[in-house]
Amino acid sequence: MSQTSDPGNRQILRRLLIVAVMMFGFGYALVPFYEKICSVTGINNMMKPDVMGNTQIDKTRWITVEFDSNTRHDLPWDFIPEKKKVMVHPGELVHVQYRVTNKSADKVAGQAIPSYSPALAAQYFKKLECFCFAKQTMGGQESRVMPVVFAIEPSLPKDVNTITLSYTFFMVEGATKGG
Amino acid sequence: MTTATHVTDHAHDHHDHPSGIMRWVTATNHKDIGTLYLWFAFIMFLSGGVMALCIRLELFQPGLQYFRPELFNQFTTLHGLVMVFGAIMPAFTGLANWMLPLMLGAPDMAFARMNNWSFWLLPPAAALLMISFVVPGGAAAAGWTLYAPLATQMGVGMDLTIFAIHIMGISSIMGAINIIVTILNMRAPGMTLMKMPMFAWTSLITAYLLIAVMPVLAGAVTMVLTDRHFGTNFFNAAGGGDPVLYQHIFWFFGHPEVYIMALPAFGVVSQVIPTFSRKPLFGYHSMVYATASIAILSFMVWAHHMFAVGMPVTAQLFFMYATALIAVPTGVKVFNWIATMWKGAMTFETPMLFAIGFVCLFTMGGFSGVVLSIAAVDIQLQDTYYVVAHFHYVLVAGALFSLFAAVYYWLPKWTGHMYPEGRGKVHFWWSMIAFNVTFFPMHFLGLAGMPRRIPDYATQFTEFNTMATVGAFAFGIAQVYFLFFVLLPTIKGGQKAPQRPWEGGQTLEWEVPSPAPFHTWEEPPARELVDKLSAEQKLH
Structure with missing residues (x-):
């Protein structure tokens, strides 16, 4: 139960610091992940031509x-x-x-x-x-x-x-x- | 107010460590650091409170009376940031610092020097936030969430805020690492994880949440910073970025953050209620599992903060159901607290009053949360005062009331003096009534459509706003009363506190003298003592 000198304490410290750094990277990884999801689901397709489904012209409406x-x-x-x-x-x-x-x-x-x-x-x-x-x-x-x-x-x-x-x-x- | 108590107070400071101001600057003792955290949090609480009163003053009547709209926006933004990052989070870290080694039978926190750093990073961060009021363009005014594109446009006050968040984030991560290592590695022999006090459990899980999400917030504000100054286009629509992306990253941090502020409160209440019910905590194991499941679920619900941005119905349904699901483990907790009180030999000292106040009002905040979790309703109520009412019920009546419960509960241990019970009760009832006068009408304002973060409002909202302002000032005065008529007198003197001021207390902190000496548990508590206390709490 000694303090800072305990090698077990230092080991957990190292692991937790690695997790913290990885989570910082994870924040950045959300950027391409988000763009991928948007392009796969077509949520954010302002930059692409649309596809017309029904080309029937409805002459009754203006x-x-x-x-x-x-x-x-x-x-x-x-x-x-x-x-x-x-x-x-x-x-x-x-x-x-x-x-x-x-x-x-x-x-x-x-x-x-x-x-x-x-x-x-x-x-x-x-x-x-x-x-x-x-x-x-x-x-x-x-x-x-x-x-x-x-x-x-x-x-x-x-x-x-x-x-x-x-x-x-x-x-x-x-x-x-x-x- | 006897001089005898002063002697015992200071008898323990004269070993090898510096006295005066250097005692605090170079503090490595967990009790000193805990004290620093708690005072810092209290000062921040009063500063954020003054901003809140400025907001309420402006909203006392319709029209613009006291502050320019820009300044009003700065108040709402800084009030949120100061209360979240300056008051509530440091207060719980301070409690953990003070109490965890005592409750676990450890001599100190695991990394004493890192502990000193994690505290002393906070005052510069707070100074950056306060200085930002006087820089050109004023403080950040984008709301505490710092949404892009507002955050990518404002003046230098936003840069100061971003740096402040970086510093406070580093501080929180270091504090969290200390808490985790202390809990995992430094418990007394015989105290298994499932025999720890509930406050240790909630602190442990909160610390894991902090390590998982504070870096994500740091990443989000760093992106804002590089968008502002270095030509990146994370959130800048014209450059192919997307402001909605900011909201996703922010709330990936933001929702676990909600539980970072709530879980330690659950822990405090789970210590206080059994003590004053003179019964072991009901359903200890289910409490642990409920805390863990709340923490895990908190990573899957972030988009319920942004239903209004427009997302596919499937996503709305997923986030709606996941959010509603959190009501289940939270409900387990509330029922466990009630079951703990059931048929207990209850007494109603001030800590217990605050704990019961917590259970009642937090549950109401939880219910308005369930209402808001319904996507269709949320889109209607987004950014109205209903949301303001909801999160003040869980953060003021939740986190803050639990902090008051903790302060009253452990003040005898900290200072060696009993607080004046009558004045404590006055503080509770005054706060309780003023809180509800302030925030209950906000539900109606929100349902009627009053938007938040706006310095003016339509005249039909006048009565409820006037009520809320009166309540807010009464609430503020109650906290000044607490400082001058409860806290300071108790620190200076008062009736001497016995080692065990509450007969129902069954955790290790009541096995050391009051006030707790500078060094405690240098020899870990005896195995028999730990086993006896576990048996009394019916922990196997």
Whole structure:
């Protein structure tokens, strides 16, 4: 029952320290683990094209799709949809465009993140092509038209008649320390 | 208040160890370190309490009266951090330091110098948190959970908070290692694991939880730090990161953390209730297994804190059922405490009052927890005052009341003086009533939809908020009363405490004189004594 000199005590100490270090690593291991789970279950698939299930066009319904666009973190871009809203039938393939202009003289990269209102609509809103699937790099003063091709699942609940699709472009470069 | 007690008080400090301030700076004695931990925790409790009173002051009436919203957010954040990491956790580590060697028949903790370090890391960490109020941008204001993306955006106060968490985490891990080694290797001959006092069991399991999850929290806040300054994108959506990931990592730590604060409380109550019921603890083995199963289950339920982020129904169901399952071992404990009291020769000294208060109010907190475990209900109640009411029932009426029970229970052993019983009872009833006046109305506020962490509210919430504020100030004054009219007088003097102030006490700490001498159990307790006490507690 002696104290620090007891070799048994030191051995447990060593083992417990190893466990503590391993748990620190485990915290980091949760990052790839989480990404794997999200990609396997398809929870976080904002960056991939969607697959359309039912392509039957429902001519009896009209859905208003509104487009909203924002930039964040002093990203020096103009980012404007060519149309503020469109009327579409569920199942119909729709092509819309955004005009993006880099106002600065430098090359800047940005990533657009979509968001939907009502949030429920997200799972029925299928983007087959989108500039938000990849990082967009714009040269100094460059101007470009960026397309989105989408369709709305005909199984969209009956009480949803308007969907707002909102994109926010975030600056990607370097340390993004905000404040 | 006799001078005679002073003589016995200090007679034991004059061997080879330094006196005055250096006694504390270089402390390696488990009793000195325990005392340091407990005073540190009490000071932090008062500091966090002042922040809580600032929050309640602002919420006394609708509208913005006293504090800017930014400062209000800093108060809510720091109140949580200070109470969790500065008050409750160090208080239980302090109790473990003071009492485990006494209860197990060990001469000291296993690693005395490491013990000194694990305490002295805490004051700098607390200083970082307090300094952060005056740096540009103020203290961290992202809530005690420090969710990304808020945490990746704020000013230098967030960096100070992250460093403080790192330091406190290292301190907790070292303290936990000390507790585990002491319990596993330094018990008196004849005291098998299944004959240990329940407080030792809950401390052991808590220490394992700490070692498993404090490093995960350290990892999470390190990721926040590198996201803020070194261009990583763990939680930064624009760079391909995911803020929801932070919540998963945080709550993987956060839910076991809940039990890190609750299990030692169970241990204290499991010592106090048998003593004042004059009966052995009912269902000792089931208590041990229940504690272990709560600890294991606590690793599988973290996502119930984040039902609202949107997760597949299967995941919601899994976390909902796993969470509800925790009610089973917790229920075992509550029934065991009640069965211990059943037909016991009960008396109601202050420690027992706090322990019974604990059982009643903790059970209510447990019930609101079961309500919140239901995913559909939780999404409705997420971030409302119902949640605030729930966790204050388990942390204030749970952890804090058990700490008061422990302090009153062992104060005669620590100081050699009996505390004034009448004043102790006043403290209990005052706290009990003020606590309920403060937190019970919050259930109604939450059900009616009042959001937490907001400095203003709709006028229909006024009456309950006014009530809560009045209760909070009454509760605060009760703790000042405790300090000046119970604690300090008992330390300075008072009726001399016998070696065995509670006739029902059947653990080893009552076999040493009061106050406990500087060195105890240098010779381990006799085998016959350990066996006799085990038999009295019906432990085989």
